Amino acid sequence: MAEAGPSFLMTVEDVFRLNRGRLVMASGRIERGRVRRGEEVALVGSGTETTARVAGIRHGGLEVGEACAGANVGLLLPGAVPGGPERGQVLAAPGSIRAHGVFTAEIAVSAEDEGGGEVRTGDALDCHLRTGAVRGV
Known part of the structure; x- marks a missing residue:
């Protein structure tokens, strides 16, 4: 199988469970690169890093074979992916x-x-x- 482009990146905004948990749809906007059905993607963040094969791509309510940067998509992943996906992961x-x-x-704090x-x-x-939200000190 072909690898995802070296710069593919998408932040997970929402997660939906489909087909009684057999599939998980991670939705978000592709920030860079391209992804195709059947490619392997890494799920990074929240203390875990796993890989999963893209079972399908939904764009605008339709099933498509690939999606590029700027597209709001739902990537269908196997439901047995350990540790994810969760909102805020990549x-x-x-x-x-x-x-x-x-x-x-460095942060800038507004005046009172x-x-x-x-x-x-x-x-x-x-x-x-x-x-994602992170507690900082």
Whole structure:
């Protein structure tokens, strides 16, 4: 079988169980690359990394053979995929990306009169990254 393009990436926005759990549809917008039915994709995030073969692609209510960047699609995956998929995870070409547990970021906090609040060193903040939320300190 052919591999997914080296840059395929899609963030999972919603998950639906179909056919009594035999299939799972992970929906989202393809951010880059292309995916075809029968290709293997990696499910990355939430502490797990597994692979699954794309059983089908739904685009605009129709079954299609492939989808490219910019398309809002539902990728049909076997329901027995261990550990996922879940909202906020990423589907990508196998080996092209990996999850990170720690990162450093600079943030800009609005003033109180602009709706912001006081933030002190050590405060826990919720960081929203694409479709996932992460607790940061």
